[in-house]
Amino acid sequence: IRDLGGEAVANGADVADWGQAEALVQQAIAEFGRLDAVVNNAGFVRDRMFVSCSENEWDAVIRVHLKGHFCVARHAASYWRGLVKAGEQVDARIINTSSGAGVLGSVGQSSYSAAKAGIATLTLVQAAELGRYGITSNALCPIARTRMTEGAFGDAMKAPDEGFDENDPANVSPFVAWLASSQSRDVTGRVWEVFGGTVTVFDGYRREQTMDIGKRWDAAELGPAVNELLSKAQPLVKVYGT
Incomplete structure (x- = not known):
């Protein structure tokens, strides 16, 4: 980053540690004078079939991904809310990293x-709660070649000998930069996928088919009712790997 003329500092904090995450945010503010955006991107995998996943493996993945996202964004949001309460105008961004695995x-x-x-x-909850402070929140589901995905997908992520490299992580960067900019201030609470030259917005869970009988259901009535609802519902989207 510095070689290209930018400014950058390194931080080796454990993002899932409450105190270290706070220190990370405070370091950014001290170094650059303010905080405009947080990009939560820390993660790793412990791939196991469900019946083989250990408690330690489960806890480690949840801790880094979910708690890590919480800790850093929580301290950043507290900083931004403090500015608003002090009378300043805030135009801030939280950019989280989800995955097609999380959606599908x-x-x-x-x-x-x-x-x-x-x-x-x-x-979604961050977007709903933090908008009043001038903070937007969006999630990105990137498909790209990284140390993590190379280990999981191997040759499928290899760069081609010629032509467009759709798995180049640089393909994702412009969208992250746009989300972090003032141009995206009206976009919040969305989940996006970026792959190669493709940008997709996901349509999350929506109530699709409903049946209301105006009273408590009897268990014997539910089988036919469920079958009728499912006959009108869209087919399930396939889980990756099936």
Whole structure:
């Protein structure tokens, strides 16, 4: 970053540690004079089929992804709210990293899928609660070649010998930069996917089919009712790996 003329500082904090996450935010403010955006991107995987996932593996993945996103954004939001209460105008961004695994599920990645689904929903709540302070929150589901995905997908992520490299992580960067800019101030509470030259907005859970009988259901009535609802519902989207 410095070689390209930018400014940057390194921080090796554990983002899932409350105190270290606070120190990270305070370091950014001290170094640059203010904080405009947070990009939560820390993560790793412990791929296991659900029946083989250990408690320690589950806890580790949830801790880094979900708690890590919470800790950093929580301290940043507290800083921004303090500015608003002091009479300043805030135009700030939280950019979270979810995954298609969190939106659709992924076989062999129950802990990762659950953590990323939690991040997507956390994003919706952040957007609803923090908008009053001038803070937007969006989640990004990137598809790109990283140390983590190379280990999971191997040759599928290799760069081609020629032509457009759709897995180049640089393809995701412009969208992150746009989300962090003032141009995105009216966009919040959305979950996005960026892959190669494609940008997609996800349509989250919506009530699709409803049946109301105006009284408590009897268990014997539910089978036919459920079958009728499902006959009108859209087919399930396939989980990755099925």
